[in-house]
Each structure stands twice: as C-alpha cells, then as structure tokens.
Amino acid sequence: MTQATVTIKLPRRGSALGFLQKYGVYVALLLVLLFNLVFTPNFFELDNFRTQFVQVVPVLVVALGMALVIGTEGIDLSVGAVMALAAAIVPLYIGYGAIPAILIAIAGGLVVGLINGSMVAFIGVQPIVATLSLMVAGRGIALLIANEQLRPVSDLFVLALGRGSLFEDQPWRIPYAVIIAVVLVVVVALLVNRTTFGKQLLAIGGNRRAAQLAGLPVKRILLSVYVISAALAAIAGIIGTARLGASVPSTIGNLIELSAITAVVVGGTPLTGGQVKIAGTVAGALLLQFITATLVKHDVPDAYSQIVQAAIILAAVYIQRGRIFKR
C-alpha cells in the first residue's frame, strides 16, 4: 500500500539508528535502572525488585499473547475483558476446588478467543473491530456473571498464585506469579522460535497471500493465535484476582490492552507483522513497569506519568519506523 509514497532510508548496518532499532529497549531499560541507582534511595533492594516483578506479571503475560497476535498483523483489544471474565468465573466455581475453578475460568477465556479467532480467520473481519466487539461485550458478560459485585476470594491455593512464594520465609523467596510468568515466557519463546507453528505464524504476518499460496494453514493459525492470546489473558486475570484477594470484574484489566500493545511495540515487534520479539516484549513490559515505579517513587502525579508513557510510545515507534531488518 505504501510502496509508492514512502521513501525508506535504509539504516546502514552498524549505524546508530540501526543499533537503536535493534537494542533501543534494552538501552532504555539500562538507563532507567542507572537513573534509579543514582537518584532513588532503596530502589536496588531485593524486596523492591520482587514487588516490581510481581506487579508486571499481568501486563507481561497479556503482552506475550499480544505479541503473537501482532506478529500476524492483528491486534487483540479484548484481553482486558477476558481478564474480567476469568476473574468473574473463579469465585463461581471455587466450591468445586481451586483447580476446576481455574480451568473453567481459562475455558471461559478460550471461548472468547475462539469467537475472536473465528471472526478474523473464517469471516475475514478486521481484528480491531472483531476484538473491539468482544472488548465491549466481554466485560458486560463478566459483570452480569458477577452480578456487578465484588467477591472476596479466600481459597488458599488461588491466593498463593498471587501472594505466595517458593522458599517462603527466605530472603531470596521467589513469588509463584513470577515463576508462572517465566515459564510462560519460555514456552511462548520456544513456540515462536523453535516450532513449525512459529515459523508459519511469522510467514502469515509477513505476507499472508504468499503464505496462503504456499499452502500454509492460514485460517487455523490465525484462530490459534487469538485462542492463545485469550488463554494467556485469562491466566493474567486469575493471577490478578489472586493478588487482590478479590474478584473485581469491573476494574481488573482496564486499559491493559494499551499497556500490552505498548510493551510489545516498544520491545521492537512491528505492528505490520512478520516479526515477534519475545525478549523485547519482556524488556518492554519491564521498562514500562520501572518507569511507572520511578515516577511514583519521585512523587510525580499520575497525570504526568501518563504523558511520559505517551511520549515513550511515540519515541519508540518513531525510532522503529522504516525498519528493514528481518529477524
């Protein structure tokens, strides 16, 4: 669409721009950490980092799915609604035990993913409207299920997912939520980089027609990507509920689609598809988390931290425009 009008300046290999395009998010992450090392007292402490890592988990888990969707040149706006749906389902079935409740909550997310994916893959609806309709309807359904009420969750197993740690009582204890997130990061990274599914996904995002003509199962892969995104969002909703100790479908995951998209894009995954950067996505999510934490610790009002976030998105995308490196 843009060949005729866009003149792309090709960054030379080894040029400053090329370096920033590839490693900008890591440089930014390093700079934020250095700033805090110098200016923020008590930032470099185990407890603080543990808090930061636990707080980033929902955004990170959602961003992993978002990265896959964006890799196919799609977008998933319904992730916040899926989190709300999962949060609403957990207390309903907690009577049957924690594991069944969690599985049913994830299944609820899968249904949303199937609807999203079917609309995109089989009918050809644009991802942005398909997932927009479920973003609106999904949260409504979540609120109806929960009777528009906040419900406390007291099941110890569920609570442990958000608050418990491995090696409890030790200074190096590792929160279960962080362990789950790390496992999911590894699984998704392997999925993208080491499996046929990952290669096909990238091929579809790079050039759908070519992928179709090459006989790739385009529809099935598109469907799978939205289902995976919804499943991850449901897991994020369960972890978020566990951390709060309450199911709050009215607010959980509000605007998380924006944070997740930001993390993915800042991490170097282009919105035009064909590339997925999992390590970059992790770095992007951490960058956003550390920036927010930095602003909070320096008593910057929320309003300004939103403006800073907006500026970061623009700067990241500005640097990445016209990027030509493939993988």
Next chain:
Amino acid sequence: MTILETSAGPAPRSQVNRERIAALAQSYGAAVILVILLVAGSIAFPTFLSVSNFANIATQSSFLLIIAIGMTFVILTGGIDLSVGSMYALGGVLAAYGSHWGVFGAFALPLAVAAVIGAIQGALVAYAKMAAFIVTLAGLLGVRGLVYAITNGGSTTPLIQDPVTAAIGQGGLVGLRWPVFIALAALVIGSVLLSRSRGGQAVLAVGGSENAAALMGLPVARVHFSVYVLSALCAGLSGALTAAYSSSGVPNVGVGLELSAISAVVIGGTLLTGGRGNLVGTLAGVLLLTVIQNLINQVGSLSSSVQAVVSGAFLAIVVIVQTVLARTQRL
C-alpha cells in the same frame, strides 16, 4: 484470492443483482434496522414514543454524532483516531476554563488546543509515516494525562462561568436543544465537503488506493494530516458543547468514547479499510447506538452491563454481515 477467481467476460445477471443488493445493504442497512427498531420500540414501550423522549435521543446523539463525523473522515482515509475520548474531555475542561472570557473563550480555547494536538498527531501519521493506531493511542494516554494535569489529577471540575455559553448548551428551538442543530449543521457541512469538494474526493481517493491517489498527483500526506486535525476539532467541539450542556467540564468523561464513535462509523457502512462510506450511514449508526441504549433504559431494571453486551454483540453481527457483503461485491 480475488485475482484467481475473477473471470473474464460479462458477469451473469443474477450476480450483478446480488452485487447491487449487497452494495445497498452495505450503505443503507443501518438505516433500515434503525427504522425497524423505532417501530418495534414504539409498539413495545408506550413511553418510548413521545416527543420528549425523541428530543432526549436527539440530544444524546448530537455529542456522539459530532465526534463520529470526524472519525468517519479519518476512517475513510484508512486511518483510525483513538484519542477522541480524551480530546472530548479536554475540550470540556478547556471550555469551562475559557468561559471566564465569555462565549468566545469558551469555544476558541478548546478548538485552538484541539487543532494543535490534532496537527501533532496528523504530522506524525502523515509526514513521519507512523502507524495511526499507535500515534493516537499515545494521544489517548497523553491527552487524558493533560486533562488530569490541569484539573489537579481530576479532582477539580471547572464550571461554566458564562451564561451565553450555558445557553448554547441548554437552550433550543422547537423542543430541540442547540447542540442538535449544531450537530446537524456539522453533518450537512461534512456531507457537502465529502461529496462535493475537491478535498472530500481526495479523502475518498486516498482511502481507496493511496498509490493511485499519489500517482494522480493528489497531496496524500496533506489529506492524512487534515483528517486528524478535523477529528480533533470535532472531538474538542463536542466536548465544549457537552460542558455547556452540563454547565461543567468533567475531567473523567469520554472514557471509551472512541470505541462508540468507531462502532457508529462501522455500523454506518464505512469500511475500516478506507475509501468507501458516507456520513448519512454514520448518522444512522449513531442513532442506532443511542436508540438501543434508550430502549434498554425503557425496560428499566436492566443494567449497563446488559447494554454493553447488547452493543458488543450488535457490533459483532454488523461487522460480520458487512464483511460478507463486501466479499459478495468483490466476487
């Protein structure tokens, strides 16, 4: 897919008919459903069919309509503007602050700021070639941050100081408030611009095929730039009118309004890929959303979550039908 299936020679008559019906349904489907809903609503609820209720629907629609008009232009170029909800809140707050200097300040201040913000977004999309989705997403966050920054984190709700400004929002003629007339005027001006002016035709051409438009010598970048300025102006105006209507600029209004505006435009038959659509469809889309909301309110006991489910499901059905129709036309 289309290349493989296109056959040479004249198409059979049945196929031509099917294409024509599909095209009509695409353009006027929303209007037909609107009429059906109005008739059904009037039969089902005696309180629905009343002058005051219809005047209410008109007022509620007018604010969304003004935003959706700007959004239609953006979507016609193949773009999207996610910042309108925040821009709407900023417009309202600035109108309240500006009303210290009378009615001129109440409208000049929000419109001037909207134009600047729209120009920044437009420049980033048109000249820096950044994805509209991301630029206006940053706008959504940044402008809302700006609103909170000038209202002590949203805790201050500035009031409209000027009686003339308040009269523009609350006064009216023949039972309809002024914002309704302003929205209709915007609709007429927008429609004339779109179908009768060089700029409007350029918008359609750029949305249809950017390459073809560039080869025809159309100022592609300037068209992209202009629609974002127009959309920001529309959102700012709508916010200012809302502030005049409610006598105050509320900092946290308009969250999610961009989604309603996009829904209205899409329901009205404008293709998200750009190049095809019209403002009458957008009017039908806006009225449909407002009437659905009104009908749900008529039932009484139903909550806002039911409304969310209905509007979401409705949007899904509409886009599915439209996608199928668009495919029929392409065959």
